[in-house]
Amino acid sequence: MQDEPTETPIEPDSDENEPEAYGDEDGYTSAEFHNVIQKQIAAAALDTLVASKMDWATIEPFLRAARNISRGDFQRTGRIQVHGVAADGEAWSEAEEAYLSLSVADQDDGSEWLSETWWLSDLVVAGGDPGQVREAVGAIEKSLARLKAWLDEHGGPAGEGAGAGAESTAPDEAD
Numbered sequence: 001m002q003d004e005p006t007e008t009p010i011e012p013d014s015d016e017n018e019p020e021a022y023g024d025e026d027g028y029t030s031a032e033f034h035n036v037i038q039k040q041i042a043a044a045a046l047d048t049l050v051a052s053k054m055d056w057a058t059i060e061p062f063l064r065a066a067r068n069i070s071r072g073d074f075q076r077t078g079r080i081q082v083h084g085v086a087a088d089g090e091a092w093s094e095a096e097e098a099y100l101s102l103s104v105a106d107q108d109d110g111s112e113w114l115s116e117t118w119w120l121s122d123l124v125v126a127g128g129d130p131g132q133v134r135e136a137v138g139a140i141e142k143s144l145a146r147l148k149a150w151l152d153e154h155g156g157p158a159g160e161g162a163g164a165g166a167e168s169t170a171p172d173e174a175d
Helices: 030-052 056-077 120-125 130-154
Strands: 079-088 091-105 112-119
Touching (some): 091 120
Antiparallel strands (some): 079 091, 091 112
């Protein structure tokens, strides 16, 4: 005899089925849809694993395979970049400040499955430790000096600004 479900399924007329339950009044974007579906699948898989009480020896090979696939995607298609320009409609303009982007695509079909950006300052202050922030500021100043020296050798004066060559450093166009 099977156990009865412990949770009530979502009713067909429930607000939880409406796009507005996940996004704004206009529904949700394809990226939000992907995240919602991914969370629902993960929750269903976890519920199934809990209900079936599968042995770790059965689950572990799947976990190992998933790690290897993700690791391969990161190694073959992953990109981490620091940017100084941001999309401004159809054009690129100087960003408020430097930001870091992480992008990973499926190694088989090239579709991007992870794309994240963070302001550099947010990363530095995330720990909330003024001592670590001071250390990071010192290191960033050293990095700036090295970058300016590189520009002096390869690309003209360091003070030319973000406008010069902005197209060549746009996040989607850099390789």
